[in-house]
Amino acid sequence: MAPILELDNLSVEFPTRHGTLKALDNVSFSISPGEVVGVVGESGAGKSLTGAAIIGLLEPPGRVSGGQILLEGRRIDQLNNDQMRLIRGRQIGAVFQDPLTSLNPLYTVGQQITETILAHLSLTPNQALIRAIELLEATGIPAARERINHYPHQFSGGMRQRVVIALALAAEPKLIVADEPTTALDVSIQAQIIELLKRLCREQGTAVMLITHDMGVIAETADRVVVMYAGRVIEVGAVQDVIHHPQHPYTVGLMGSIPSMVAHQKRLTQIDGTMPRLNAIPSGCAFNPRCERAMSICRTERPELMAAGASQAACWLHHESHKAYV
Amino acid sequence: MFAFIIRRLLQAVVVMLVVAMIAFYLFQFVGDPVSIMLGQDATDADRVRLTAELGLDQPVVLQFYHFVINAVQGDFGISLRQGQNVSTLLLERMPATFELSIAAALIALLVGLPLGVYTALRRQSSLSNAILAFSLLGVSLPTFLIGILLILVFSVQLGWLPSYGRGDVVKIGWWSTGLLTVDGWKHLILPAITLSLFQLTLVLRLVRSEMLEVLRTDYIKFARARGLTNRAIHFGHALKNTLVPVITITGLQLGGIIAFAIVTETVFQWPGMGLLFIQAVQFVDIPVMAAYLCMIALIFVVINLIVDLLYFAVDPRLRSSVGRGGH
Amino acid sequence: MMEALKHFWQSDLAWSWRHSTVAVISTFIFVLMMVAAFGAPLIAPHNPFDLATINLLDALKPPAWNSEGQAIFPLGTDSQGRDLLSAMMYGTRVSLMIGMASVALSMLVGIVLGLVAGYAGGRIDAFIMRVADVQLSFPAILIALLIDGVARAVVPRELHEHIAIPVLVGAIALAGWPQYARTVRGSTLVEKNREYVQAARVIGISSPVIMFRHVLPNVMGPVLVLATVHLATAIITEATLSFLGVGVPPTEPSLGTLIRIGNDFLFSGEWWITIFPGLALVLLVLSVNLLGDWLRDALNPRLS
Numbered sequence: 001m002a003p004i005l006e007l008d009n010l011s012v013e014f015p016t017r018h019g020t021l022k023a024l025d026n027v028s029f030s031i032s033p034g035e036v037v038g039v040v041g042e043s044g045a046g047k048s049l050t051g052a053a054i055i056g057l058l059e060p061p062g063r064v065s066g067g068q069i070l071l072e073g074r075r076i077d078q079l080n081n082d083q084m085r086l087i088r089g090r091q092i093g094a095v096f097q098d099p100l101t102s103l104n105p106l107y108t109v110g111q112q113i114t115e116t117i118l119a120h121l122s123l124t125p126n127q128a129l130i131r132a133i134e135l136l137e138a139t140g141i142p143a144a145r146e147r148i149n150h151y152p153h154q155f156s157g158g159m160r161q162r163v164v165i166a167l168a169l170a171a172e173p174k175l176i177v178a179d180e181p182t183t184a185l186d187v188s189i190q191a192q193i194i195e196l197l198k199r200l201c202r203e204q205g206t207a208v209m210l211i212t213h214d215m216g217v218i219a220e221t222a223d224r225v226v227v228m229y230a231g232r233v234i235e236v237g238a239v240q241d242v243i244h245h246p247q248h249p250y251t252v253g254l255m256g257s258i259p260s261m262v263a264h265q266k267r268l269t270q271i272d273g274t275m276p277r278l279n280a281i282p283s284g285c286a287f288n289p290r291c292e293r294a295m296s297i298c299r300t301e302r303p304e305l306m307a308a309g310a311s312q313a314a315c316w317l318h319h320e321s322h323k324a325y326v
Numbered sequence: 327m328f329a330f331i332i333r334r335l336l337q338a339v340v341v342m343l344v345v346a347m348i349a350f351y352l353f354q355f356v357g358d359p360v361s362i363m364l365g366q367d368a369t370d371a372d373r374v375r376l377t378a379e380l381g382l383d384q385p386v387v388l389q390f391y392h393f394v395i396n397a398v399q400g401d402f403g404i405s406l407r408q409g410q411n412v413s414t415l416l417l418e419r420m421p422a423t424f425e426l427s428i429a430a431a432l433i434a435l436l437v438g439l440p441l442g443v444y445t446a447l448r449r450q451s452s453l454s455n456a457i458l459a460f461s462l463l464g465v466s467l468p469t470f471l472i473g474i475l476l477i478l479v480f481s482v483q484l485g486w487l488p489s490y491g492r493g494d495v496v497k498i499g500w501w502s503t504g505l506l507t508v509d510g511w512k513h514l515i516l517p518a519i520t521l522s523l524f525q526l527t528l529v530l531r532l533v534r535s536e537m538l539e540v541l542r543t544d545y546i547k548f549a550r551a552r553g554l555t556n557r558a559i560h561f562g563h564a565l566k567n568t569l570v571p572v573i574t575i576t577g578l579q580l581g582g583i584i585a586f587a588i589v590t591e592t593v594f595q596w597p598g599m600g601l602l603f604i605q606a607v608q609f610v611d612i613p614v615m616a617a618y619l620c621m622i623a624l625i626f627v628v629i630n631l632i633v634d635l636l637y638f639a640v641d642p643r644l645r646s647s648v649g650r651g652g653h
Numbered sequence: 654m655m656e657a658l659k660h661f662w663q664s665d666l667a668w669s670w671r672h673s674t675v676a677v678i679s680t681f682i683f684v685l686m687m688v689a690a691f692g693a694p695l696i697a698p699h700n701p702f703d704l705a706t707i708n709l710l711d712a713l714k715p716p717a718w719n720s721e722g723q724a725i726f727p728l729g730t731d732s733q734g735r736d737l738l739s740a741m742m743y744g745t746r747v748s749l750m751i752g753m754a755s756v757a758l759s760m761l762v763g764i765v766l767g768l769v770a771g772y773a774g775g776r777i778d779a780f781i782m783r784v785a786d787v788q789l790s791f792p793a794i795l796i797a798l799l800i801d802g803v804a805r806a807v808v809p810r811e812l813h814e815h816i817a818i819p820v821l822v823g824a825i826a827l828a829g830w831p832q833y834a835r836t837v838r839g840s841t842l843v844e845k846n847r848e849y850v851q852a853a854r855v856i857g858i859s860s861p862v863i864m865f866r867h868v869l870p871n872v873m874g875p876v877l878v879l880a881t882v883h884l885a886t887a888i889i890t891e892a893t894l895s896f897l898g899v900g901v902p903p904t905e906p907s908l909g910t911l912i913r914i915g916n917d918f919l920f921s922g923e924w925w926i927t928i929f930p931g932l933a934l935v936l937l938v939l940s941v942n943l944l945g946d947w948l949r950d951a952l953n954p955r956l957s
Contacts (some may be wrong), residue, residue, distance in 0.1 A: 017668075025631070055551055081556075089553025096551075101544035105561055105643055106570065116552045151642045167552060348803075462946070466939040468889045468909075470896045471902055471931045474916060479929070482920060495800060580692075585792040587892055594918075604897050607802040610810075615802055622795065630790050 003030035003075060004174055004207050005054065005092075008103075009067035010077070011051055013047075014230075014278075016061075021278040023049050023062065025144040025231045028305065036201065036208040038222035040215060040240070042275050047211045051177040053077070054209070055094055072174075090120040093168035093193065095197075097180040099160035109136070109163050110148035113170055120171035135166040139196060158189035163198065169200060175207045180234035182217060194221055216255065220244055227251050229285040230276055236300040237311025247308035248315045249291045253278075285316070293317060334634055338627040342395075345623040349616035350393045386490060397620055398449035403596030407611040416599060416617055421501045422492055423598030425582050428592070429514060434583075436575065438526040442533025443568075446541065447560055457530070469586050473520040473593035488513050521590040525583055529576060537568045550613035570640050577633040581626050669951040670725035676951075679943035686937050697742045698725065701735040702905070707856065715921050731914065737926065740911060741933050747907040748937070751821055752888040755881055758826035759887075762878065763833025766895030768864045770834065771841025778802050785831035793828040796910045797890055800824035801825040803901050804817050814902045821900055832879055840872035874952050892934055908934045 033036045037198065052058050054069055069077040071091060077086070088094070096102050104112060113132035117123060123131065127147075135243045139162040152160060161181065168176055172197050178197065180222035182190040198221055199210050210222055218225050218239060227235040227250070235248040248251045253271035273290040276282060282289055288298040290320050297316050308318035311314035331480035352463035396403075403412055409495055445454040493513035496506040504510030540546060549559050588600030595601070599618060638644050660799060689696070701707070712734040715722045722808045728737040770781040788796065804820040805813060844850060845868070853863050895899035895909030896916075903910055906929045915927030 057547065057550060083554065085553050087549075088551055094548070094551035096544060096548055098544060102548040104545040104549070104567065105639070106566055107563075115554065115558065119552070119554050119558065153643045164548070167548075169555065198401070405944075446748075453835070462942060463935075463939070466885065466889075466935055466942050468892050468896075469937075470893055470935065471912065471934065472930065474912070474919065474927060478919060478924060480926075496881045581795075585795040585798075588794075588798070588895065592897055604899070607798065607805065607899050610802075610806050612806060615806070619799065622791075626790055 003070075005031040005032045005209070006069070006070040006071055006073075007050070007054075008070065010053065010064065010244070011066035012058065012062055013065040014048055014062045017281065018279060023231050024053065025281075027231070027233050028067075029226045029233060029236050031207050031209060033174065033207055034202070034208060035224065036198070036222045038210045038212065038225040039228060040212060040218055040225060041228035042213060044103060044275060044278075045228040046215075047228055048179050049231075050212050050228070051094070051209065052177045054177055055083070055088055055092055062181055063156045065208075066300060073221075089116060089173065090175055093171070093176045095164055095168045095178040095181045098184045099164045100152070100184075102164050103160060105152055107162070108149050108151055108153070108230055112162075113148075113160060115166055116167055116170040124278035132166075133172060136163070138200065139166045140192075141166075152255070155187050156191065161185060161189075161193050165193070165197060165200065169173070169204065169206070172204065173206060175209065175210045177211070179211045180213075181210075183212070183214070190217070191220075197221070198273065202300070208217065215243070225264045227254070229262065230281055232286055233305060233314065234287065235308075235311060235313045236305065237309075242309040245309055245314040246312075247311050247318060248287075249317075250287050250292055250311070285314070288324035329634075330638075333577055334541035334631055341627055342620075342623060345620055346394055346397060348388070349397075349619050350390050361522035397617075407609045407614070408604065412613045412617045415602060415614065416621065417500070419464050419597055419599045419602055420503075421453075421503060422596060423584075423587050423600060425504060425593070426514070426517055426521060426596060426598060427587055428578075429518035430525065430583050430587075430590075431580060433518060436530050438524075438529030439533055440573075443537060443565065445530070446534045446537035449538075458534075461527040461530050465531075467523070469520060469524055469589045470593050472523050473517070473590060476520055477514045477593070479603040489514050489516070489601045492597055500634060517590050517594045517596050520593065521583060521586055524586060525579060528579060528582070529572070533568060533572055536572055540564045540567045543567075547635060573640065574633050574637055577629060577636065580629055584622065584625065659774050664751060666951055670947070672773065673947055673951075675943050679901060679940040679947070682887070682936060683940040683944065685748065686745055686933075686940070689742050690749050693742040693746050697736075698727070698737040699736040699739040701740040701743060710734065713918075715923070716925050716929075724738050728929050729923075731911075732918065737929055739830055740906065741908065741930050744906050744908045744911050744930060745933060745937065747789035747818075747901055747905060747936070748891060748909070749889055751818060751825070751891045751907065752884055752899070753894040755825035755829065755887045755891075756884050758822060759829035760833055760876065760880055762826065764869070766830065767834035767837025768841055768868065771838040772845060772860065772864050772868070776938050778838070781834065784917060784946075785834050786802045787865065788828075789831045789835075793825075794888065794893060796828035797821075797824040798897075800827055801894060805899070814904060817900070821891055821894065825890050826891070829883055829887065833862050833876060836879055840875065841868055844868045844871050877950060878931070878949045881948055885941040885945065888934070888941070889933050890936055908937075 007027050007029055007259045009023060010024055010027045014021045014023055027046070027050060029037070029326070039050065041047050049062070049142070051065060052062075052180065058064070061141070067077075070074050073089065076087060077311075079087070081139065103109070110129065110132055113135060114125065114128040117131055121128075129173070132150055133144045136148060137254045141147055141159060141162055146156075150161070155163060165181075168178075174199075181197065182193050185193060194217055197208065197210075199209040200206070200313075208221075210218065212218065222239045225239050226233055227242065227248065229250055235242060235246070235251045242251060243255060246255050257270060271290055276286060282299070283302075284300045285291070285298045285303055288294045291298065295316060301316070303314045303319070305312045305314045306318050308315065333602045362637060379622055395431060408415065431649060445457050447506055448454050479487045480487045491513060492504045493509035495504045495510060497503075499591055528554040554562075562616075586602075587598060588604055590596065591598045591601040592604055599621075602614060602617040605611070606618065670680075672815060695698075698763040711729055714726050714730040716729045717724050717727045719729075719845060726736050726738070730736055730739070766781050767787075767800050794826065799826045804816065804824070808816055841864075850867060853867055891900055891907060892909030892912070892957050896913045898913065901907040901910050903914060906914070911930035912927050912934070915923075915925075915930065918924075918926050
């Protein structure tokens with residue numbers, strides 16, 4: 001099946017007075033219709049930037065400096081704002097991290113949902129209102145008919161995020177970019193929201209790009225996962241493969257650092273050092289200074305994504321010439 | 327919310343009492359009002375009579391009490407400079423200041439608001455930069471200098487507009503208005519523009535910075551991500567959220583107009599309360615100073631109260647006494 | 654010393670200054686005016702207060718480029734025959750002195766009260782902030798006028814001229830402290846809960862020392878921006894009060910006083926007496942405002 005979204009060597013740059021920072025460096029992966037793809041990595045790895053680039057909301061002076069973004073085969077990274085506007089909400093929806101600040105405090109929830117519907121679908125205001133109430137009900141908000149006239153501050157955090165999800169799905173997009181949708185919520189609510197997102201997207205056949213640093217959420221929800229590091233993709237694969245058979249040394253460390261209730265661990269795995277800042281990315285493989293298994297080539301040549309077990313990893317260890325060392 | 331109003335009213339009363347105290351103490355320091363009013367050659371009998379008349383032989387607290395009672399009824403005694411009843415003087419000149427202030431406020435809002443919105447939405451355009459440069463100039467030019475410059479250009483050099491006074495006024499009952507005559511309007515233009523300029527630049531900058539703040543918020547970002555039109559985002563969302571703090575702050579700034587009216591009235595010899603006050607300060611005419619003080623304080627307190635109430639009316643977050651929804 | 658200067662020159666702030674045409678030009682103008690003002694006794698072409706050198710026959714001469722002007726009076730003379738340029742230089746000195754003194758005093762009062770309010774909290778904080786809020790709801794110029802008026806009422810008429818300048822400084826300073834107090838209090842509240850303050854407390858350092866030595870340097874950034882804006886406002890306020898006749902008396906005039914004196918001659922055609930001091934005033938305030946704007950942007954943490 002043709003992918004609904006394809007990132008092809010996408011690069012994003014930030015010109016600053018200290019020089020140009022490459023925030024995303026040749027990022028490539030794709031999302032199939034109805035698929036849930038998790039994008040994980042530490043803070044600053046470039047996950048949110050990737051999401052922002054996709055919906056065309058990069059903060060200036062950031063800009064796409066190379067590669068392409070393809071939506072159902074059509075290039076969208078070069079579109080101007082008016083053209084992107086037609087795509088946002090209708091083809092690609094978005095859910096952001098903080099539900100409190102995502103909603104305008106001066107408008108009722110109903111007003112915000114109906115305006116989104118009316119902006120994309122040709123319904124009468126009355127029909128839009130009915131649909132809005134349906135959406136609220138679908139996201140599990142009780143007494144939707146009354147609550148449609150409530151203001152955002154009258155909802156609790158979890159309820160607000162449900163409203164945000166309703167808003168994202170209002171125009172029936174094919175893809176949702178969810179940037180840390182549960183990070184700002186109580187742990188007990190997180191599971192509910194994730195369940196809701198999963199269910200609704202499955203029902204409507206919407207693909208999801210789930211950006212998070214929480215591997216647990218990925219494990220529950222995603223079909224495939226993309227691991228990012230220092231603005232680069234370093235591993236891609238099916239969720240079970242990446243979690244149980246990580247191929248890249250960074251991913252190995254990442255999985256090992258998750259506490260498990262099952263395994264008896266004396267100490268959590270720790271990866272020494274920190275992710276490099278954008279103005280100090282090492283040459284060759286960005287991870288090499290922290291990698292226990294770094295070879296001389298790792299310090300000079302940057303590895304592309306290559307087949308590694310059932311997944312793909314950007315690591316010289318998996319190159320034919322080095323396969324003996326794996 | 328009711329409790330809030332009561333609290334604010336009490337606060338207002340306290341402020342008024344403090345101001346009344348200051349005004350009252352002014353009277354205490356005037357020296358000897360009896361001598362001033364009677365002159366050097368007064369007889370002792372005259373002194374005693376006037377002292378009793380003015381109530382100056384009573385204990386201070388009682389005097390203050392009388393003062394407040396009188397003040398509340400609008401009686402501040404007699405102007406030392408002009409010998410007339412202070413309240414009469416003030417009432418005479420109130421329409422002039424009122425019309426001038428309202429005209430200036432309208433200009434400031436009707437011009438400042440759109441300009442502020444424009445410079446926020448079109449940040450890069452050269453017109454925006456020109457407007458911002460002009461606004462910086464507006465903040466750096468003292469009001470009196472603006473008045474002088476306008477007079478120099480439009481009265482002295484071009485001779486188009488008059489430079490002092492109110493022109494022909496029409497009396498409607500107790501109110502005298504300059505708005506019903508062409509001459510009155512011609513006299514109003516320069517002072518109104520002068521008075522409005524400072525406020526205009528303030529409104530402009532305020533609207534601009536508020537709108538820029540709002541445009542950076544998450545809900546605007548989310549509105550964009552939902553594919554709403556620029557018009558809906560800028561004028562439906564951003565503008566509304568901008569206006570909430572702007573309206574209230576502008577209400578508070580109204581005080582600035584009333585204060586700077588003093589300067590404008592001086593430059594243009596506009597027969598308003600501000601000019602009266604300055605003349606009183608120069609002459610040390612305590613009763614007029616005290617009366618003006620109390621009245622200004624009253625106006626400010628009322629404005630503040632209205633603004634607070636406005637906040638309630640406009641921001642649903644403050645309004646809702648409905649409890650938070652469930653999970 | 655050289656090390657510190659070099660370090661400063663390489664800092665972000667200095668870089669930002671160097672690359673901002675506006676900042677450089679306005680600093681230049683401001684410094685120029687400061688030199689003209691404070692160096693007036695040395696570099697002014699005439700001494701406008703030396704009665705021996707003033708000749709009534711020189712009165713009301715237009716600027717030098719006018720056909721009736723004279724080169725020794727580059728900007729013309731006033732009704733007494735005093736050279737306008739020199740009077741302006743001395744006037745700028747008065748305006749600057751009053752402006753800077755009021756800002757300094759206002760800062761002092763505001764910072765102390767803000768620190769105390771933020772650090773002590775509770776009733777003291779509530780009281781100080783309540784007073785500040787109430788005062789802030791009245792325009793500064795009204796407050797300054799009020800204090801000036803009260804001073805005139807209290808002090809006998811003969812002494813008015815002598816106390817004019819201190820009263821002016823006090824009035825403007827008192828009108829301005831709430832802004833500083835509010836800002837400093839806000840920052841103090843934030844810093845109060847930081848670890849370094851708690852650590853200092855644990856070691857046993859006394860509260861005043863903590864407040865002034867440790868918290869204060871961290872809250873100075875916004876205070877400095879406020880101070881530049883306040884300087885501009887203070888200069889304008891003084892000029893306005895002087896123009897209204899309740900500020901600096903004509904014996905040692907400020908720019909505002911000069912404008913007032915010149916205003917009487919506007920209609921008879923001797924426009925220069927009012928306009929040139931006016932221009933000087935605008936230039937001064939504009940340069941301060943521009944510097945303040947630049948400073949605010951430079952100190953603001955941004956992406957780049």
